[in-house]
Amino acid sequence: MPLLRQAAERYSAFFNPAKYKYRIMEGRIFINNSEIGIVEFKIIDESMGAIGGDFVAAEDYGKFKSEIQKLTERNGNANSQNFNFKIVVENIELNPVGGICLIDSEEFGEMYLDAVGISQSELEKVDK
Numbered sequence: 001m002p003l004l005r006q007a008a009e010r011y012s013a014f015f016n017p018a019k020y021k022y023r024i025m026e027g028r029i030f031i032n033n034s035e036i037g038i039v040e041f042k043i044i045d046e047s048m049g050a051i052g053g054d055f056v057a058a059e060d061y062g063k064f065k066s067e068i069q070k071l072t073e074r075n076g077n078a079n080s081q082n083f084n085f086k087i088v089v090e091n092i093e094l095n096p097v098g099g100i101c102l103i104d105s106e107e108f109g110e111m112y113l114d115a116v117g118i119s120q121s122e123l124e125k126v127d128k
Contacts, residue, residue, distance in 0.1 A: 025041045026089070027087045027089045027094070028087075028088045029085065036061040037111075039056070040054070049116060049122075050118075051115055052113065052115070053113065054110075055112055055113040056111075057111065072102075073107075077101040077103045078104070079101045080096075080100045085102070089126040094122055096117045099117070100114070
């Protein structure tokens with residue numbers, strides 16, 4: 001199958017969940033023990049265990065917002081090396097070994113979070 005067609009089919013799967021193996025998953029996002037927001041995750045790349053989605057801030061996000069925006073401006077994102085991020089989906093904490101990245105661009109008014117390196121077995125646990 002040509003690469004362009006593969007990419008188009010993977011992309012279209014996000015808009016046709018019945019075609020895709022996993023549903024959209026709502027995840028609660030934490031830094032340490034502070035719940036900072038939620039994300040409706042979609043699979044970005046199943047083979048890499050990558051999920052992502054728009055980040056919706058909770059009240060406690062205000063404690064970290066300024067530093068995250070500075071890191072986004074300087075480095076392109078705030079990541080697991082900067083903060084102790086946690087993702088919890090259906091009371092299961094995911095372990096993305098490749099890390100978690102949060103982008104909060106003050107200039108563009110967009111917030112996005114992704115995570116890479118989630119095992120197939122972890123994804124299957126939260127896909128009920």
